[in-house]
Amino acid sequence: MSSARLRMVTGLLAVLASLPGLAGQRVEFQYHPRPNLELQSRWLLSAPQRIRAEAALRNIMVAESAFTELRVLVPPAWVGKRARIYLQLPGQLVGMSGLSGFEAEWRTQGVFLPGKSRPGDRVLFYEGTVPGTPLRDFVAYTFKVDARYSSGPVRFEPVYEIEEY
């Protein structure tokens, strides 16, 4: 294949990849005004409750955030199109020593969908016509981490993917 032909083919692939409609196009997101949130966990149960509790309950640590602005940076080509955005959590999270022991739950103020996710889950996060970009909403998280499976600070860093429907 000549170098000119090669350039044409790679160019076509690049254009195709930028069009809406392909399944699972990854989109970036930002928290605002700061890009990262840092939360401090507490034990779910009080000390007197914990000492006699089942291990699965005794070891639960909880961290909660205030409502925080989340911006999903949908590419402009998606504006006006009907789209679903999925939140996908990696199977292995930084700070967790296995696949178990982590759950994220979030509330929203109506633009994004509330839900919960565990490592490896892919859950619907937005559905509807994209009114503009970025998509914005305020999200409040509740994280539950099982201390038996934690190996340090845990990082919640989902991937967002957009699909046309």
Add this chain to the structure above:
Amino acid sequence: MRMTARQVCRAGYGRPAIVAMLCLASTIASANWVAINPANGEVILRVNYAGTPTVSFTVPAAQLGNGTPIQGTIGGVSYLEFEMGVDRPGGGPNLTATMTATAPATIGGTIPVSKIYWTSIVIPGDPVGTVVIASNPAGFVAGTNTIVQVTTSGTANFYAGGRLTFWYRNDDVYAAGTYGPTAINYTASRNP
């Protein structure tokens, strides 16, 4: 002119192969996350009694000083259960948890505290792996008494505990009367 990855993505339609590569790099380089710091490790001390328990020893006149130990009673029962729990999220440093009792030299200013000792058995239902508090026939010493100590080793939860019965040695004769009460304080602590 230097361009950020985002600028190249917008401006680079004339060189699509490079554009595709740089857009991908820009996406993967996302640096937005929530960091969830673990809760602090904790040591918990639990005694199966609401409030401050009082252990009473009553020596019948006929047994006074005869060397037959007198069992202490606490509100109608003969034991107290002491439990120490250690909760430590993974990834943190190991720690040593210690249960201590701080005792005065005497009970009621007269009877040496060493005349009081305890026996200990496992608390029914305690988790497998619980370190059982040892019996201490030598009795209390004035000052700090180490009741039990646990050092963590990697995992999250550790337990120590025992169902303790207290005894008065009854091997000396003291004048009739009531001695005490005298406080002995139990504490659980951790290091670090």
